[in-house]
Amino acid sequence: MATLSFDDIRDDIAQTYWQAPLAQRQRLKQLLEETILRWMPTTATTMSTTWWYNHDTFIQHTPGVCGGQACVRLTRIPVWTLISLRSQGATATELQADYPSLTTSDLEAAWVYYESHREEIEQALAEQDDDD
Secondary structure (H helix, E strand, O other): OOOOOHHHHHHHHHHHHHHOOHHHHHHHHHHHHHHHHHHOOOOOOOOOEEEEOOOOOEEEEOOOOHHHOEEEOOOOOEHHHHHHHHHOOOOHHHHHHHOOOOOHHHHHHHHHHHHHOHHHHHHHHHHHHHHO
16 A cells, blocks of 8 residues: 655645646635734734735734835735835736736735825835935
8 A cells, every 4th residue: 555645745735736727826825824824823022913904915014024014915025115116107917927926905905005004104115215
């Protein structure tokens, strides 16, 4: 009788994942990120502040990640970066091409977050200008 190892299962899952349509891969990635987030231990040093946009996406501040700046979901993509690129004329299509893990909901969340936290994002933009 043949035995099945964890590596065999992992390889099968990886093959299935990469053969799936892009939309299914993005949704699976999102579900995994949400699952990991829910099971992560939270301590005073790892505690993050989360601002939910809808059931699909959120904006998060995590100490030690991008200087604690507001980032989309579990990425290292700061909201200020997206706002800066959009102000320079980047379209949603271009942003999603540059950041393939971002969904339309992620971009909408970033725009809405900016509108309701304008001072915070403007400060982050000013700090980036000072660094340049």
